[in-house]
Amino acid sequence: MEPLQPARRANGEHTRFHTAHMAANLRRIFYTFVWIIALVSSSRTRIYPPNEAPPKFTKIPTDQIGVSGGVASFVCQATGNPKPTVYWNKKGKKVNSQRIETIEFDEGAGAVLRIQPLRAPRDENIYECVARNSEGEVSVTAKLAIIREDL
Template sequence: MIQVAGWYITSRVFNGNTDSRMRFGGPSPSLAPAPVLLTPLILLLLAAACSLVNARPPCLDSEEFYYPHTGVTRPPWCDHFFNPPQFEEKPRDQRVMSDRVASFTCRATGNPEPKIQWRKNNRRISGNARFIVLQVPGGSILRIEPVKYQRDEAEYECVVENAAGDTIRASAKLEVLSDDPNSLPNGFPYFRTEPKTKAVEIDHTALLVCDARGNPDPNITWFKDNRPVDLTNPRYTVLRSGSLQISTSTEEDGGKYECVAENNVGTAFSNLVSLYVRGEYFLSTLSTSGVSTFCLRYLRQG
């Protein structure tokens, strides 16, 4: 490859023949500027800087994102760093009995991961002995236990925000009925059989019985440790009767369970019961210095 060099003086090309005092030559090595290498690491840092500088854009139907509160416009090539929050599950209105349980679930997606907070009548709930805020994958649960008649009747709001967009909100109303059975509306769910505390051996099947009635027939769900049971786990099955069957039990299945019956008249929570998953035990003999000792040992299968 042939390289051609030239010098320019006042926009005219110098060819070296005009002035014997001027000669061709390259720049002195000591004066040459150092090359700038845009390594992948530098490019990543530049992209991260872009995402940090250009935060909180609502997405408009245009080629760019605009920040009304700052006047900053972000080019669309930064878009893959951000996703405004969106609801996956909103809290629903509930009607429950006094001195029982109410539970609201709120789930949302976004990038960065959204932060969720709960409000009662527009006042933030920080959590206390009766108001419990639980974090679950992709969301949050507000549990009120025990629910107080009239005192807890209110509008509860799930507030979701992240750095990529405006705050979104969803609300639900809680109606609390007197604990007098004669005051319950017709069709309100009730339990014919509630689950009972039970112990099961590892690798065996556990069955937590729940039989609920109502008009219309209530939908049955289950909670474990105040969170919805993960029915994507193939070992967990809600039978047609409403009972929860757990196949091939493991230690992780142990915990506190409750059955929830819900129809368009109201929601009823069963008593909270415990499931204990234990291993098999066997007798063994230890012999030390001629002395035999009988020991009860725990055998964990698998």
């Protein structure tokens, strides 16, 4: 198949109509490319996919003072997309003890840390709540101090 040839006069020159028509088509093509480039450039400034977000705390634990033999509870909750997983650390390691209970809520996006019975100095520490999803990780800490009854 042969490419289309522009209309020519008998002397071989392009007609004015055809030249103007070609110029208009070239302008349309140019502006289409400019529009496509602008669209692609602006879309690169967005985070893909646009609905994903790193974790952000909606509830943070507060420092507490407990009484030896009593109970302490810390609450932590986060939001994000995908929904983050929340867990607790003590001294940089996941909390793991028979006296320390972790209760998850909001499909794992929230967690309560419950310590019972409190014992000083074993439970006196800084506890860390960590929220993690595929977009990132955030953490917040709370301190537990314990008053001994025998003093």
